[in-house]
Amino acid sequence: MFELTPIMEKFILQWGEMGSTWGINRATAQMAALLYLSPTPLTAEDLSETLAIARSTVSTGLRELQNWGLVKIVHILGDRRDHFEMISDAGELFRVIVRQRKAREVDPLLYMLRRSVDAAGEDNAQVRERLQEMLDFLEMVATLYDRTEQIPTKTLVRIGQQMEQMPVETLSRLVQLGDGFGESLSKIVKR
Amino acid sequence: MFELTPIMEKFILQWGEMGSTWGINRATAQMAALLYLSPTPLTAEDLSETLAIARSTVSTGLRELQNWGLVKIVHILGDRRDHFEMISDAGELFRVIVRQRKAREVDPLLYMLRRSVDAAGEDNAQVRERLQEMLDFLEMVATLYDRTEQIPTKTLVRIGQQMEQMPVETLSRLVQLGDGFGESLSKIVKR
């Protein structure tokens, strides 16, 4: 068993509520929250007892979290049971969540649009045009995402911090740069 | 009434299904799809009849879409009824959706974390540290988002296209750049 401090309890409850909004069910989200807070890996039993969630629900929840790559199994000497440990780096955590959501929400949309545009060949040109526009935009975003996926979290965080500090004036210039942006980027990177 | 071609029907159905995943209810999502495809603004009645959705459901759905800024009312000469028109630019469309989702999903989380970190003052330091890490990361992302919000869609699309074409080699260098990135960016922008 695991005694919850009031603050932990509150965080877990809120996070669980949040989970619903995020497309993760409440129980699973609560488990993730507890594992995130726990300094040591926990057993399925621990989770079940502490959160008052049925043993079976814990099991499926854990499997889901493992599939997403958020939780991994840890073994402890002299204990036959599996202990579960959450990814501890917040950046990595959200990265996984975003990847997951893209796969569930954006990719099917892309697939659907591609099929629709193909099928709309003989159909109203107006309709096809609209679909094509949406497809083009989404494909651009998807590619962009795939690219940033390759950048390690640490670097992204640094870039983020840099951009936070960047004066608004610089940013508004960036805005006006338009076409020249990519080219200039290549140049500074090559130095 | 509005005759649906098979391809339109398919798109609308799929989009509606997608809507559920996206946290938009099916009926509302279908309405949005039809409005997006329609070359002319439609009345609530049109939507109700074409999609076989109750008049009242259409009403609430339309209000929701208007609140999100996705749909606006258009008046047509000699017709007392409101006609509804969807945002037609795909980029703008997704931008609105993203803004909406941030407000519903990220902002409450941020709020919750801030409160938790404050309240955790006297609590276990381990726990507070974890919460603080998550908060820091999210605040960075939120700021980053707010910044890009200010960049017009058109420019973003251009940047996206540029990045797509950028050789992988350039990108991997960018990755290694780390701390220098923001600084370099300022420089090229100032030119």
Place this chain on the structure above:
DNA sequence: GTCAAGTTTCTGTATTTACCGAAACAACCG
């Protein structure tokens, strides 16, 4: 004012989804 056309609010029903608890299943020990 009354009537007519249009829109929204509200309440009950239906559908979906999450969750529990029991039973089946699997792994490991002596």
Place this chain on the structure above:
DNA sequence: CGGTTGTTTCGGTAAATACAGAAACTTGAC
């Protein structure tokens, strides 16, 4: 091989959500 401990699958129940249809409300014409 049993027996013990741990995990998963399955069926039923409870809770949340979406939706329809009726009733209430608004707006504008005459």
